[in-house]
Amino acid sequence: xxxxxxxxxxxxxxxxxxxxxxxxxxxxxxxxxxxxxxxxxxxxxxxxxxxxxxxxxxxxxxxxxxxxxxxxxxxxxxxxxxxxxxxxxxxxxxxxxxxxxxxxxxxxxxxxxxxxxxxxxxxxxxxxxxxxxxxxxxx
Numbered sequence: 499x500x501x502x503x504x505x506x507x508x509x510x511x512x513x514x515x516x517x518x519x520x521x522x523x524x525x526x527x528x529x530x531x532x533x534x535x536x537x538x539x540x541x542x543x544x545x546x547x548x549x550x551x552x553x554x555x556x557x558x559x560x561x562x563x564x565x566x567x568x569x570x571x572x573x574x575x576x577x578x579x580x581x582x583x584x585x586x587x588x589x590x591x592x593x594x595x596x597x598x599x600x601x602x603x604x605x606x607x608x609x610x611x612x613x614x615x616x617x618x619x620x621x622x623x624x625x626x627x628x629x630x631x632x633x634x635x636x637x
Contacts, residue, residue, distance in 0.1 A: 538562055539628070541569050541620075546628035554635055558609045563600055569620045571597040571606050576619035576627050589624055 535554075540547045541563040553559065561571050573594035582588045594616065597606035610616065610632045620626040 536560060540564055541626075544623055544626055546618075546620075546626060549628040550631070552631040552633055553610060555611055555613060555632055556609065557632070558607055559630060560605050560607045561597070562605050563602055566602055568599040568601050569622060569626070570599050571595070571608075571618055572621045573616060573618045575617050576621075576624040578625045578627075589619070589621055591621070 536558045537551065537553060538560045539551070539562070541561055542565055544565065546561070551559075563569050572589075572591050573596065574589070574591035576590070577585065577588045595608045595618075599622070600606055610630060613632050613634060616630040616632065618628055618630070
């Protein structure tokens with residue numbers, strides 16, 4: 499019986515990491531993680547997946563890099579494309595969190611306590627942008 503339980507756990511973990519099965523972070527604006535829970539955002543194909551999530555205060559967010567190249571997670575805003583032409587600055591970190599570079603199969607975690615919107619981007623690839631909304635479940 500223990501072998502079956504261990505095998506099932508291994509299959510679930512493998513499916514979650516490979517993108518199959520269920521995801522712990524949901525993109526819907528009305529989704530909420532329970533306080534103190536953990537949600538995972540994958541970095542894959544030069545994108546944060548999902549690009550937008552809503553979580554409850556106290557939620558720990560883990561970014562998992564599955565790309566073969568290094569990325570980082572920097573809080574703040576990035577301006578790319580036509581809007582960036584002629585600007586001397588296109589990245590605007592706000593100092594709330596910053597992971598530093600991390601490679602394939604490495605992670606970074608941050609716990610969100612205060613309600614609000616937390617935009618972030620990859621400073622190496624500033625077109626990679628996403629947002630975390632922290633909102634109590636009954637709001």
